[in-house]
Amino acid sequence: MKQLKNIVVGLLGFGNVGKGFAAVLEKNKAHIESTLGCGITIKKILVRNPDKYKDTIVPASLFTSNAEEILADPEIQIVIELIGGVQPACDYISKALQQGKHVVTANKAVIALHGKELFELADKHKVSIRYEASVGGGIPIIASLTKSLAANEIEEIVGIINGTTNYILTRMDQEGMSFQEALAEAQEKGFAEADPTSDIEGEDAAYKLSILTHVAFGVDINPREIPCVGIKQISEREIDFARQLGYKIKLLATVRKNGGSLDVHVHPALVPVEHPLAAVNNEFNALYVKGNAVGQLMLYGKGAGPLPTASAVWSDVLEMAKVIQNQIEETNTIKVKNGFKPGHISSGSNAYYIRLQVTDRPGVLGKIATSFGRNNVSLESVVQRGRGGKSVPLIFITHEAEWDKLEAALNEIKQLDTVEEVASILMVQSRS
Amino acid sequence: MKQLKNIVVGLLGFGNVGKGFAAVLEKNKAHIESTLGCGITIKKILVRNPDKYKDTIVPASLFTSNAEEILADPEIQIVIELIGGVQPACDYISKALQQGKHVVTANKAVIALHGKELFELADKHKVSIRYEASVGGGIPIIASLTKSLAANEIEEIVGIINGTTNYILTRMDQEGMSFQEALAEAQEKGFAEADPTSDIEGEDAAYKLSILTHVAFGVDINPREIPCVGIKQISEREIDFARQLGYKIKLLATVRKNGGSLDVHVHPALVPVEHPLAAVNNEFNALYVKGNAVGQLMLYGKGAGPLPTASAVWSDVLEMAKVIQNQIEETNTIKVKNGFKPGHISSGSNAYYIRLQVTDRPGVLGKIATSFGRNNVSLESVVQRGRGGKSVPLIFITHEAEWDKLEAALNEIKQLDTVEEVASILMVQSRS
Numbered sequence A, B: 001m002k003q004l005k006n007i008v009v010g011l012l013g014f015g016n017v018g019k020g021f022a023a024v025l026e027k028n029k030a031h032i033e034s035t036l037g038c039g040i041t042i043k044k045i046l047v048r049n050p051d052k053y054k055d056t057i058v059p060a061s062l063f064t065s066n067a068e069e070i071l072a073d074p075e076i077q078i079v080i081e082l083i084g085g086v087q088p089a090c091d092y093i094s095k096a097l098q099q100g101k102h103v104v105t106a107n108k109a110v111i112a113l114h115g116k117e118l119f120e121l122a123d124k125h126k127v128s129i130r131y132e133a134s135v136g137g138g139i140p141i142i143a144s145l146t147k148s149l150a151a152n153e154i155e156e157i158v159g160i161i162n163g164t165t166n167y168i169l170t171r172m173d174q175e176g177m178s179f180q181e182a183l184a185e186a187q188e189k190g191f192a193e194a195d196p197t198s199d200i201e202g203e204d205a206a207y208k209l210s211i212l213t214h215v216a217f218g219v220d221i222n223p224r225e226i227p228c229v230g231i232k233q234i235s236e237r238e239i240d241f242a243r244q245l246g247y248k249i250k251l252l253a254t255v256r257k258n259g260g261s262l263d264v265h266v267h268p269a270l271v272p273v274e275h276p277l278a279a280v281n282n283e284f285n286a287l288y289v290k291g292n293a294v295g296q297l298m299l300y301g302k303g304a305g306p307l308p309t310a311s312a313v314w315s316d317v318l319e320m321a322k323v324i325q326n327q328i329e330e331t332n333t334i335k336v337k338n339g340f341k342p343g344h345i346s347s348g349s350n351a352y353y354i355r356l357q358v359t360d361r362p363g364v365l366g367k368i369a370t371s372f373g374r375n376n377v378s379l380e381s382v383v384q385r386g387r388g389g390k391s392v393p394l395i396f397i398t399h400e401a402e403w404d405k406l407e408a409a410l411n412e413i414k415q416l417d418t419v420e421e422v423a424s425i426l427m428v429q430s431r432s
Helices: A016-036 A089-098 A108-124 A141-148 A163-175 A179-188 A203-217 A236-244 A306-325 A364-374 A403-415 B016-036 B089-098 B108-124 B141-148 B163-175 B179-188 B203-217 B236-244 B306-325 B364-374 B403-415
Strands: A007-012 A040-046 A078-081 A102-105 A154-160 A247-258 A261-272 A284-291 A295-302 A349-359 A379-384 A391-398 A419-428 B007-012 B040-046 B078-081 B102-105 B154-160 B247-258 B261-272 B284-291 B295-302 B349-359 B379-384 B391-398 B419-428
Touching: A007 A016, A007 A306, A016 A040, A016 A306, A078 A089, A078 A306, A089 A102, A089 A108, A102 A108, A102 A306, A108 A203, A141 A203, A141 A284, A141 A295, A141 B141, A141 B306, A154 A203, A163 A179, A163 A236, A163 A247, A163 A284, A203 A247, A203 A261, A236 A247, A236 A349, A236 A419, A247 A419, A306 B141, A349 A364, A349 A403, A364 A379, A364 A391, A364 A403, A391 A419, A403 A419, B007 B016, B007 B306, B016 B040, B016 B306, B078 B089, B078 B306, B089 B102, B089 B108, B102 B108, B102 B306, B108 B203, B141 B203, B141 B284, B141 B295, B154 B203, B163 B179, B163 B236, B163 B247, B163 B284, B203 B247, B203 B261, B236 B247, B236 B349, B236 B419, B247 B419, B349 B364, B349 B403, B364 B379, B364 B391, B364 B403, B391 B419, B403 B419
Parallel strands: A007 A040, A007 A078, A078 A102, A261 A419, B007 B040, B007 B078, B078 B102, B261 B419
Antiparallel strands: A154 A247, A154 A284, A247 A261, A284 A295, A295 B295, A349 A391, A349 A419, A379 A391, B154 B247, B154 B284, B247 B261, B284 B295, B349 B391, B349 B419, B379 B391
């Protein structure tokens, strides 16, 4: 057994995740050092105002407001970026890599927007960069895709990767709350931010989906170009209709092989109750992956929170320690796999849930069904709820259809004088 | 980038998993070799009768009935054992390690019964042994425990790790089948063997649980000493009672930290419907893990089948290739973690579901409840089903209770002349 030297790390940021990282070390130090085969030391922590950190679980002397004390310290081998946001985090990461330091980050925005340059920079300087915590918090999705499923061609990833929206949708479903009530509760419990826009509009999920697309397919997609629909327009009534039909409504982030291109989108969808994603409730996240050897696999856990996120950061740090101890030279860039055309993004073929509000008059269903048929949209089921009222909901679930064809059908249907409104269009997740 | 030499492997066995291993290579060769950064060759395959393998997806010339052609070939770097059963598999693995070859195996029996010696042997000869496929098929549970959760102290693992019994219980629940009908269907569909004893008695799950206990806690437990109850005695009636109370019955393999010792058992249990394990149906497996940083994590997927199992074997082979390419010296033995006393096995405190058959007479409930109370077993709920008949079921769900106390209470209760039978005692999984 070779004698291993202490691992020395520097932290950028000491918010919730930074504190979680230090807390895990304090809690599990013996365990971590036994796994490492040596000691590990946090040498410095960058914060804006060191005076504010006199009473934390780490000595006050570790805090500095000068990034150079970490980035230029030759003793520090791993820089752990836990600031969040694009800048200055991205610059710090670049500098650390250029200084020949390995980097671990939990930063989805930096990896989604600047991952490619950073991976190339890491390769150039023969160091490694890891980002397990950037998607799914404590869920080991990056390790699973890059290692455990490494012999698989990935066919599909469908994720519930935003805890805020999943909490809101769960409460609306289970307690009959309105979107606003559920959001207020989520904010109260700390599952939603004061400004929840990025979560409820699906932007947060799109960032994470862009990282998953890179890791699984080697394809770089600007998260801002991912077709993205949030959950603001989902009413408790829609959730109720979905439940009656045997579905839960979830905000799904999907990337799916579609011949030589990829379908990528964030969209609220009806998930059949027997699908494992349907049982993912409250603030939990889950990633449902299909590989061409492993078949269906799902990873479920806490997608946020100081300790779960720190658990993922620690897994990267421990791997990185092995890289250092064994002087392993890793390749950080991921090549495009299976000849996908980068940039080709589509919504592909999907089954859809369509709710129309119609005037309850004889013949209305026939005309609508004819329009679907004329546009090659075939129907799996039709449900009419309510009766005799002036305006009744008419719900269709289609078989897999291309968006263009569905849109053409709906444009015809909107013209019918019995159709008051196309009240809702949602995707439907397939049963397996 | 250094120039990497081809990886050369030898296969022991060419049954379903062996064929799956070769099939994955054929399917995903470009992908696998791009991940490896070099080529990979199956040089020889050990089978009993090479003449039977003239028409497979690998050339007939690879097959040999002489193990030495693999174990003594200096060019073969990784020996992949896919024979199954204890012998001769265990001897072959020992010899391969002694020859300085790395070993990958999918063999639960060898690892559960002889893991400790083999890990020590691997350490002695400075090679590695991997066994991801031995538990949970394609589910990356070993990698998750040893790497992704490496900074966590594991508090609990609860697994549905036998696909046969889970298929049977699912069909009984969903279709109202009897145990015998569901077993016959499972056999017909290839989810149960002609002799299903090892699966339905829980022995298969106990082997896998012993491996999990080793990996998560560093504690070696003889699988034959794990308290183990199978599912033969579970009736469709019990499943129906459980459903009415909001539970699914699942065969759970559990290892749980209990102060300085471990509770380890395989036992059918009532799982609350809102628990993620309750949604694990048919032949699927799942591992629910609690770590002291990550919180709750669940991994779900196919626990058997040629391709899912081969996916796990491949993940080990690809990791091993990295070990070879970077000349990494790994430690295979796992030290006892957190001072657990090896060998201390108990059933710990559990909530229980008790079904009594009683004569429906005034005062019966009072006497029974008094006996529970006198033995410090407190009750969460009581349900009486049916009424007026001579014999009615009376169902109790207890709060967490030690087995000794419950047993004492039941011994008193059995003496009551209104109690005809203690018809069922099952564990109840906690809600989180």
